[in-house]
Amino acid sequence: MYFQHSTQIWSDHPELVAGVVAATGLARGTALGPAVDPVIATFTAAAETRLVTGPAAEQPEIRAWRRAFSRMGLKPTQYRCAAEALLRRFAREGSLPRIHPLIDLCNAGSLGYAIPVAVFDTARITGGIEVRPADGTETYLTFSGEPQNPGAGEVVFADAVGRAHARRWTNRQSGYSAVREGTDEVLIVVEALHASAPVDVPKLTAALADELATLWSVEPTTAILSRDSPRFDFGT
Numbered sequence: 001m002y003f004q005h006s007t008q009i010w011s012d013h014p015e016l017v018a019g020v021v022a023a024t025g026l027a028r029g030t031a032l033g034p035a036v037d038p039v040i041a042t043f044t045a046a047a048e049t050r051l052v053t054g055p056a057a058e059q060p061e062i063r064a065w066r067r068a069f070s071r072m073g074l075k076p077t078q079y080r081c082a083a084e085a086l087l088r089r090f091a092r093e094g095s096l097p098r099i100h101p102l103i104d105l106c107n108a109g110s111l112g113y114a115i116p117v118a119v120f121d122t123a124r125i126t127g128g129i130e131v132r133p134a135d136g137t138e139t140y141l142t143f144s145g146e147p148q149n150p151g152a153g154e155v156v157f158a159d160a161v162g163r164a165h166a167r168r169w170t171n172r173q174s175g176y177s178a179v180r181e182g183t184d185e186v187l188i189v190v191e192a193l194h195a196s197a198p199v200d201v202p203k204l205t206a207a208l209a210d211e212l213a214t215l216w217s218v219e220p221t222t223a224i225l226s227r228d229s230p231r232f233d234f235g236t
Contacts, residue, residue, distance in 0.1 A: 001235040004128075021225070081116045106118075117204070118157070122185045122235065
């Protein structure tokens with residue numbers, strides 16, 4: 001399988017830094033909730049400290065995504081990157097709902113770093129994923145099971161058969177490839193656009209990979225992608 005950003009994405013957003021983690025053998029970790037708790041607590045403590053300095057919208061990591069959404073023709077207060085949505089909910093409620101140990105870990109990492117983190121069940125992906133402008137024929141499935149067709153030009157995570165696994169880039173993932181009980185093969189994607197992203201993205205990518213190795217006893221493969229090295233090949 002593969003993961004990559006299209007040449008147009010790199011051209012339109014040269015400041016992009018992306019980290020990827022792939023792993024197999026996660027199914028045995030569906031009962032790892034308590035073991036993940038200390039890591040989640042560390043990340044959420046970092047989020048609490050971050051929010052003391054100002055609300056989510058004022059964080060440099062989030063401001064960078066708001067600028068990108070504006071350039072894509074999206075209203076930033078209507079469509080928020082996933083990290084901003086999580087930070088706003090955390091600030092309002094003081095915690096995030098528990099869904100699945102891996103999703104909980106990735107959400108907490110996103111909180112702590114204010115960076116969008118996506119995690120996909122790769123058994124539900126055909127061929128691989130390219131982050132690219134949609135051509136209008138792609139299909140997307142909401143978490144409630146409603147099929148949608150992203151408009152032409154919208155940035156999507158598209159697989160080889162035209163299924164959109166995320167809409168509006170880092171705004172909303174698809175319910176089709178969401179991690180669930182029984183998920184065994186995963187791809188984690190970390191993306192940022194802010195000034196310190198070249199330092200922050202590798203740190204968060206390595207932290208998530210380390211926790212996968214420790215908690216799930218798997219051997220993740222990782223990469224940091226760039227315009228000169230945009231493709232990550234993984235799996236079989």
